[in-house]
Amino acid sequence: MKDLVIKEIDKIKEKLFELSDQIFDNPELCYKEFFASNLLEDYLEENGFEVERGLGSVETAFRAKYSNGDSKYNIGILCEYDALPMGHGCGHQMQGPSIIGAAIAIKEAVKDLPYNLIVYGTPAEEGGGGKMKMLDEGFIKDIDVALMMHGGPATQVDVKSMAMSSRYVKFFGKSSHAALKPEAGRSAFDALLLAFQGVEFLREHVKEDTRMHYTVTTLPGPANVVPSKVEGHFSLRSYNSKYLDEIVERFNDIIKGAALMTGTTYEIREDRRLESKIPAYILNDLIMKNARKLGAPRIREAREKTGSTDFGNVTYLLPGSCARIAFVPEGTSSHSQEFLDLGKAKEARECVEFGAKIIATTVYDLIENPKLIEKQIEEFKEYKKKM
Structure with missing residues (x-):
């Protein structure tokens, strides 16, 4: 079944690259991401997702859902698409296309298992705390686990954030x-x-x-x-x-x-x-197993400690993990000219593709074996008592 999921991404990957390039060419600062959000919303709607445009006071946030049968759990996949004043110097142009590519692949390939898949578009990560505002207004809380992807110098996952x-x-x-x-x-x-x-x-x-x-x-x-x-x-x-x-x-x-x-x-x-990330070892292990099987570039050990992010507020509330996908040379800092220079390069396209495939196959693991979600929730509860 995972092979079918991957084939679905291969069918649409050129479109995903096109979306990434379009967002890169039209950078928008926090809470002003109208072009990017509309682009992603339109494509999800075209592919059969029920899309809610604008969430509460956050005009450029969205929620897209697809359900197949009756499932106990809501699997959430999140994406960012805001830029910096310098442009897309953090690689957010790749996140939306990668995540919606994963969502569409699951919808097209997985027909015989029940699941609820929810895509959240989360603006204003760069200094705007978009996810915090969305949580304050009641959004994102309807999912049981959260997955994201982000470009970087290595393929790895994070354990804690500040x-x-x-x-x-x-x-x-x-x-x-x-x-x-x-x-x-x-x-x-x-x-x-x-x-x-x-x-x-x-x-x-x-x-x-x-x-x-x-x-x-x-x-x-x-x-x-x-x-x-x-x-x-x-x-x-x-x-x-x-x-x-x-x-x-x-x-x-x-x-x-x-x-x-x-x-x-x-x-x-x-x-x-901003809250600290609660470790989600089960999700982290699933992501890295799929990354290895797919042959993702520059696989490295997990980052035990990272900086502060509004994704931490999500992962302090419910289990979550972000797949970091290598596309810039090791040692490269985010918010850098090198991130910007490679924004439409072959490496960026590979990042979109690997991100979509890693997230999609991880989502499939959770759909195929819901007990993994149950175990992750229990693990999360135990770690949160300490943090």
Whole structure:
């Protein structure tokens, strides 16, 4: 049966390459991906999927479903299609065509087994937190497992990703002439500097895989005036969402202390909260077994730890895995010119094809043996207790 699935992808792969090139040639920033989403939605509709265009407040998100018989589980496959200001320097132009190619192949090839297949188009991964907004509005939660693909320097899967709390802090003081009446002033900038120093001291007393970054986002003004207002941006990260909660509590105490020491007040605003990925070893193993059978390029061991992504919010809620498919040289960073330069090359086409085939054959494994989904859900629950 897997051979039939693969043959279905071979039938449409030239069309998938064309879609990828079209999205590459028309890059769109977060929440503005109207061309890409329409292109993918149209093709899914043409191939018999029930497509819902625009989900909640996210106009460029979509949900496409195909059911065959009566199945207990909903298998979800997700794709991104937003670009960077530089263009498609992260390879998102390949995701949509690859994922919908997998979906269409399953629909055409698998006729004798029951399944529910749901494709989610998820915009604004690059700085927009699209999946977070979609989850907040009730979407994506209707699937039992989630699969994705992404181009990269190697074919592999991820085990964990970093939870992140992005926080903006404003301090409010009292302005005065710094030379003539310094005693009347209360420096908001002093409070921010003390907060920075407090984070440095906190850095000595946290687990080693914790990360903390900060910067000034609004300048305090001339040197001879005590600053009455200033803002800083802090990024707090951990590979464990529960431990990140502890870090946030201690961070809040630092901010409170900095305000007390300077006679200022403060305001904290959390901009984004990305969760840590819960390991999904069963899905990871299925993906890599299929990658090996298909002869995918540059197969490597799993990445135990990766950065932060809004896919982490999905995989903190339900089991999920992303197949990374090699298409750029090893050592190449995403958001780079090299990603951009290879966006329509032979390597990109191979990435689309291998991604579609790996995801489709993994979906077939789950359809053929639903107990794998049950086992993955139980494994997920056990790991989440710790994270």
